[in-house]
Amino acid sequence: MDSVDPIRAYLLRLEAAMAGHDAALVHDAVLDADAHLRAAVRAGASPERAVEEYGTPDEVARAYVEAESGPRGWRDVPAPARASASGTDAGSTPGPTEAAAGAPAPAPAARGLRGIPVIGIWFDIRAWGAIAYFGAVGFALSLAYFVWVISLGSLALGLLPLVIGPPLLVLLLGSARAICLFEGKVVEFFLRVRMPRRVQPVAGTGNGEIGFWARIGCWLRDIRSWMSLGYLLGNFPVALVAFVVIVALASVGVALVLVPIGSLLHMPVIADFDGDMRISMLGQELTPDSEGRVFIPIIPALVVGLVGFAILTGTLWIARGLGVVYGYAVQAIQVARPQPLRTMPAAATSPNDPPVIAPR
Amino acid sequence: MAGDLSEKLQRDLSVGTAWLVVLAAVARAEEPIHGYEIARQLADEAPEGITFKQGTLYPMLRSMEADGLLRSTLVPSTEGPARKCFVLTAEGKRVLAAWTDTWRRTGRWVNRILGGIDGLR
Numbered sequence: 001m002d003s004v005d006p007i008r009a010y011l012l013r014l015e016a017a018m019a020g021h022d023a024a025l026v027h028d029a030v031l032d033a034d035a036h037l038r039a040a041v042r043a044g045a046s047p048e049r050a051v052e053e054y055g056t057p058d059e060v061a062r063a064y065v066e067a068e069s070g071p072r073g074w075r076d077v078p079a080p081a082r083a084s085a086s087g088t089d090a091g092s093t094p095g096p097t098e099a100a101a102g103a104p105a106p107a108p109a110a111r112g113l114r115g116i117p118v119i120g121i122w123f124d125i126r127a128w129g130a131i132a133y134f135g136a137v138g139f140a141l142s143l144a145y146f147v148w149v150i151s152l153g154s155l156a157l158g159l160l161p162l163v164i165g166p167p168l169l170v171l172l173l174g175s176a177r178a179i180c181l182f183e184g185k186v187v188e189f190f191l192r193v194r195m196p197r198r199v200q201p202v203a204g205t206g207n208g209e210i211g212f213w214a215r216i217g218c219w220l221r222d223i224r225s226w227m228s229l230g231y232l233l234g235n236f237p238v239a240l241v242a243f244v245v246i247v248a249l250a251s252v253g254v255a256l257v258l259v260p261i262g263s264l265l266h267m268p269v270i271a272d273f274d275g276d277m278r279i280s281m282l283g284q285e286l287t288p289d290s291e292g293r294v295f296i297p298i299i300p301a302l303v304v305g306l307v308g309f310a311i312l313t314g315t316l317w318i319a320r321g322l323g324v325v326y327g328y329a330v331q332a333i334q335v336a337r338p339q340p341l342r343t344m345p346a347a348a349t350s351p352n353d354p355p356v357i358a359p360r
Numbered sequence: 361m362a363g364d365l366s367e368k369l370q371r372d373l374s375v376g377t378a379w380l381v382v383l384a385a386v387a388r389a390e391e392p393i394h395g396y397e398i399a400r401q402l403a404d405e406a407p408e409g410i411t412f413k414q415g416t417l418y419p420m421l422r423s424m425e426a427d428g429l430l431r432s433t434l435v436p437s438t439e440g441p442a443r444k445c446f447v448l449t450a451e452g453k454r455v456l457a458a459w460t461d462t463w464r465r466t467g468r469w470v471n472r473i474l475g476g477i478d479g480l481r
Contacts, residue, residue, distance in 0.1 A: 020411040031396075039396040053403055055413030067419035197422055 006047040007037045010057065017057035023328075024196040027335040029064045029120040031198045068194075079262060121314060127316040128190045130323030133190035134242040135250065138326075141186065143237035145232040151228075170216050173225035178259055180228040184334050194328025196334050200224075227333045242322055256308025263301035268293035369371065378412075380463060382420055383456045392433055392445030395421055399453065421446060429455055 011030050018026045033054060040050035054060065112124035121127050153176065156168035159268070171299040184195035202215075202222045219225055273279075280286065282300045289295070296304070385398045398421075399414035406412045426463045429452035434442040448456065 011471045028418075028422075033415060035401065036396055036414065036418070040400075043396075053414050055415035059413050062414035063413070143453035272412070349460045 004309060006051050007034070007041070010037065010051045010054070014057040014060060017061035018064065021061075023097075023196050023335045024069070024194045024331055025064055028198045029060065031196075031200065033060065073241050110118040116360055121313060121316045121320060124316070124320065125254050127320040127321060129192060131246065131250070131316065132320035132324075133187070134239070134246045134322060137186065137190060139239045140241035141183065141238045145183075146236035148179070149176065149229065149232045166216055170219045171224075173219050173229060176227055176228040176229045176232055179335055180231060180330070183231075184330050187330045191323040191327040192323070193331055195331060200337070224333065227336060231330070231333055246319055246322075249311055249318070253308045253312035253315055256304050257312060258305075259296060259308065260298065260301040260305035263296050263298050266295065268295050270294040314327055365415075374427070378416070378420060379424070380456075380459050382417065383452060383459070386430060386446050387448050387453065387456055392435060392447045394435070394443040394445045398446075424452070428452070 011034055014033055015026060015030055018029055037047070037050045038056060040053070045053075049309055055063075114120045116123070136145050149172070152172045153166070154258070156165060156172050159165040159168055181199065187193060188195045202225070259269075270279075270293065272292045273294050274292050278285060279294060281296060282303060284297060284300055286294050286296065379400055382398060383446055385401055387392055389397075399412070399417045402412045402415055402417075421430065425432055425446070430446045430448055431449050432444045432446050435445045437443045
């Protein structure tokens with residue numbers, strides 16, 4: 001029976017046509033198609049006709065990829081060579097080739113200053129976004145999330161034997177999902193990892209005709225609720241470590257980079273030195289002047305400045321790398337499906353059942 | 361060769377046309393309109409020989425929304441979860457008016473030129 005459901009078969013082909021592209025984009029494309037096709041079937045069309053009118057998987061995949069790779073694209077993917085942003089196609093015009101729609105496009109030849117090896121990271125806005133995220137915003141938010149989850153979670157667990165316990169647990173899971181959606185927007189803004197535009201309702205609650213306790217059961221069974229909760233709990237210690245590492249490295253790096261500038265401006269590193277200690281730097285002894293001020297000669301100061309620059313460069317790379325991991329972790333939660341398309345039972349995708357996603 | 365070129369010309373022509381008709385479909389709706397309804401209207405009214413690929417509509421709507429031409433609201437539905445419905449923004453109305461004017465002037469110009477080759481058919 002599975003193999004004869006045209007809508008599910010179409011969704012699988014669409015997913016295959018978009019293989020290699022951003023998971024959030026694939027998620028949106030599949031959910032859009034699912035909602036549209038089921039709406040068409042509810043309106044009286046046969047599944048076969050609905051699928052035919054929707055366009056071939058290659059055509060649809062190309063439309064999504066091209067829309068994404070325009071000026072607003074989040075990833076550095078140029079439009080395919082045979083670019084067309086159109087939704088109309090004259091009569092017998094064949095669909096795009098699989099290569100045009102499927103494979104990720106190569107990186108652009110010239111990426112400006114960002115393309116410079118190693119130090120190009122200084123010109124990468126995503127690295128600076130990651131610095132802002134891990135050095136300030138992300139940590140503050142993770143702390144707030146953690147406090148909320150621990151407070152409400154303790155209350156819900158404590159009251160679980162009473163009738164008010166399960167609704168509180170659902171409130172906790174619901175708030176965790178809402179917070180994760182918000183976190184997705186924050187992550188998309190700072191870390192530049194695309195999040196899905198389409199939100200999946202809780203599995204099983206799509207038809208709006210189920211009872212209160214059945215709805216609570218759906219919330220408790222939906223894996224994404226627990227993934228969101230796990231993220232909010234696990235995010236805090238990780239964000240704390242990231243905050244400490246980024247702030248410590250950046251502070252040291254900035255301090256060292258300022259040393260040669262101070263030397264050029266003839267600023268003493270010690271204003272009033274009257275001890276008996278000997279100070280040496282890179283094998284060169286630093287002697288205080290008649291007023292007790294100690295200056296760093298320009299050559300050692302430049303070396304120190306270069307070390308600071310290297311530390312800052314490394315910090316940017318670390319932040320960028322952490323940003324990628326974080327971004328895709330949040331994305332993975334948001335694109336997770338209660339059950340993969342391939343293993344979904346036929347009944348769950350039959351045209352008369354509630355859709356996997358909300359029709360829009 | 362001629363087929364490839366014809367295909368390219370058809371694609372070039374349809375760039376922008378699809379955006380224009382989608383904006384117009386949203387503009388003529390009396391209430392916020394959802395994606396499925398837009399797709400159905402465009403497919404129903406497409407002339408013979410022109411197929412509107414309904415699956416290309418949704419990324420187009422997102423691009424228009426990102427460009428500030430459309431604004432979306434969630435409207436409750438009796439058939440399931442809330443639907444995302446679209447209305448034109450002030451910028452969308454301005455772009456549609458300018459685009460419509462361009463389309464009509466271009467059409468007149470092209471038709472005038474094509475009138476001179478009727479004998480070649």
